[in-house]
Each structure stands twice: as structure tokens, then as C-alpha cells.
Amino acid sequence: MLNLAGKNALVTGIANNRSIAWGIAQQLHQAGANLGVTYLPDDKGRMEKKVGDLVAPLNPDLFLPCNVQDEAQIQSTFDAIASKWGRVDVLIHCLAFANRDDLTGDFSAVSQDGFNTALNISAYSLVQLARAAKPLMTDGGSIVTLTYLGGERVVPNYNVMGIAKAALEMNVRYLAAELGPQKVRVNGISAGPIRTLASSAVGGILDMIHHVEEVAPLRRTVTQTEVGNTAAFLASDLASGITGQILYVDSGYAIMGM
Numbered sequence: 256m257l258n259l260a261g262k263n264a265l266v267t268g269i270a271n272n273r274s275i276a277w278g279i280a281q282q283l284h285q286a287g288a289n290l291g292v293t294y295l296p297d298d299k300g301r302m303e304k305k306v307g308d309l310v311a312p313l314n315p316d317l318f319l320p321c322n323v324q325d326e327a328q329i330q331s332t333f334d335a336i337a338s339k340w341g342r343v344d345v346l347i348h349c350l351a352f353a354n355r356d357d358l359t360g361d362f363s364a365v366s367q368d369g370f371n372t373a374l375n376i377s378a379y380s381l382v383q384l385a386r387a388a389k390p391l392m393t394d395g396g397s398i399v400t401l402t403y404l405g406g407e408r409v410v411p412n413y414n415v416m417g418i419a420k421a422a423l424e425m426n427v428r429y430l431a432a433e434l435g436p437q438k439v440r441v442n443g444i445s446a447g448p449i450r451t452l453a454s455s456a457v458g459g460i461l462d463m464i465h466h467v468e469e470v471a472p473l474r475r476t477v478t479q480t481e482v483g484n485t486a487a488f489l490a491s492d493l494a495s496g497i498t499g500q501i502l503y504v505d506s507g508y509a510i511m512g513m
């Protein structure tokens with residue numbers, strides 16, 4: 256049975272009740288994990304309040320601001336983990352960002368700044384978090400990130416995010432090779448399109464969802480809970496032989512050629 260009792264799990268990327276990370280946090284909690292949650296802080300403290308209220312029923316042990324663009328916030332997060340837990344077993348990386356203008360129009364129009372922003376926040380952040388977690392994953396561990404088909408095939412308008420996801424998926428493999436001897440596994444979940452804050456800000460997401468409902472073998476989209484269950488599995492000892500992989504949770508969409 257899936258059992259995460261006694262495991263300390265850090266979840267990044269919760270913005271609201273539609274976030275994939277929220278689906279993951281709930282399933283980790285249900286499986287008995289001890290949770291730490293980070294949020295992206297803003298100047299008015301809105302996210303702290305909003306995400307804090309949302310996650311309160313899961314009784315997180317740690318609740319910390321962590322903008323991955325600020326190395327000092329990453330350091331403080333893992334300092335707090337070191338003193339409160341002494342060890343971390345599960346790291347969920349569930350965040351991405353590109354400038355909105357770079358998710359429409361010609362891909363080649365992307366600026367150097369826009370390219371760097373997308374790659375920094377969406378791909379390099381996994382390396383930063385894994386590096387900080389590494390010395391604290393003393394009893395093995397599981398790192399899980401979220402990716403999308405647009406990182407391996409062309410999806411209209413996904414543009415620079417596709418390049419970031421390609422880099423992210425390669426980060427998964429290099430990190431899996433580095434951390435494997437320490438019994439730390441690193442995997443990605445390639446989720447089908449789900450309506451969230453990030454995806455709803457993108458033009459045409461509803462059309463993409465309808466397309467999946469027509470074409471995917473299961474004839475429907477996936478839910479945050481389904482992604483959460485897969486993340487809980489990958490976090491657990493049931494997945495002890497799996498590392499460096501990208502698992503599709505996409506109603507089977509990615510197998511189709513026509």
C-alpha cells in the first residue's frame with residue numbers, strides 16, 4: 256500500500272485551489288506525509304494569506320516564502336528544513352514561468368531576457384532546489400517535477416516554455432544519474448492540459464482541452480488529483496526502482512499519431 260508516513264515532503268508551486276501542486280499536496284497528506292509548503296511571496300502578503308488559508312487543513316509543519324529567483328530564499332527554506340526536520344525525503348517541483356508575451360506569436364521573437372527568464376524559473380530552479388536538498392536527503396529520497404508534451408513536440412504558442420521543459424526533462428536525467436548512488440530518485444510527470452491559473456492565462460486553452468477530450472484514448476482530460484496520485488506513487492517506496500523517467504499522466508494523448 257501507498258504509505259508516506261514518517262516522510263518529510265516539501266511542496267512548491269501552490270498558488271490556489273486549482274494548482275497541480277495543491278492536488279499533489281492533498282494526496283501526499285492523505286498518504287501520511289509530513290508537509291512543508293512554499294509559496295511565491297508578493298509585496299502585499301496576499302499569497303502568504305491565500306495559500307496559508309488553503310493549506311491550513313493539511314497542517315503543514317513548515318510554511319515558507321520561496322521565490323526561486325532569489326537564491327537567499329532557497330537557502331532560508333532549506334535552513335528551516337534542516338533545523339525543523341533534519342532530513343527531507345520528498346521534493347515536489349511544480350512551478351514554471353515565462354513572460355506572457357513569449358507564449359504567443361512567433362517563437363523566434365523571444366528576447367534573450369525572455370529566454371533566460373523562462374529557462375531560469377522553469378528549469379534551472381530544479382537544479383537549485385535539488386542542490387539544496389541533496390545534503391538533507393540522507394535516507395534516500397524522491398524528487399518529482401512537472402513537465403508538458405510541449406517540451407518534446409511542438410505545441411502552438413507554448414514556444415519558449417517548450418525549450419524550458421526540454422531542459423527540465425534533461426535536468427531530470429542528469430540529476431537522477433548524480434543522485435542515484437545516494438538513493439535519491441528523480442522523475443518527471445508529463446501532465447495533459449488542466450485548467451489552472453497558469454494555463455487559463457493562455458489563449459486557446461479551452462480549445463486544447465476540447466481537442467484532448469476528442470482524441471485522447473480516455474476521451475477526457477486529467478485532474479489535479481490524478482497527477483497528485485502519481486506524484487504520491489513516485490514519492491513512495493512503491494516506485495523504488497524508477498528514476499530518470501518522465502511518466503505521462505495525460506489520458507493517453509501522447510501515444511496518438513492521428
Ligand code: NAD
Pocket residue numbers: 267268269270271273274275276294295321322323324348349350351352376401402403445446447448449450451452453454
Ligand atoms: P499554477 O499557476 O497553479 O502553478 C505555477 C506555480 O509557479 C505558481 O504557484 C507560482 O507561484 C509558481 N511560480 C512562478 N514563478 C515562481 C518563482 N519565481 N518562484 C517560485 N514559484 C514560482 O499552474 P499549474 O498549471 O499548476 O503549474 C504547475 C506546473 O505544472 C508547472 O511546471 C507547469 O508547467 C506544469 N504543467 C501544467 C499543465 C497544465 O495544463 N496546467 C500541464 C503540464 C504541466
Ligand code: 0WE
Pocket residue numbers: 351352353354355358402403410411412413414416448449452453454456457463
Ligand atoms: O506549463 C504550462 C503553463 C506555463 C506558463 C503559463 C503562463 C501564463 C501566464 C508559464 N508562464 C506563464 N506566464 C504568464 O504570464 N502549461 C503546460 C499550460 C499550458 O500553457 C500553454 C499551453 C499549455 C497546455 C501555453 C501555450 C500553449 C499551450
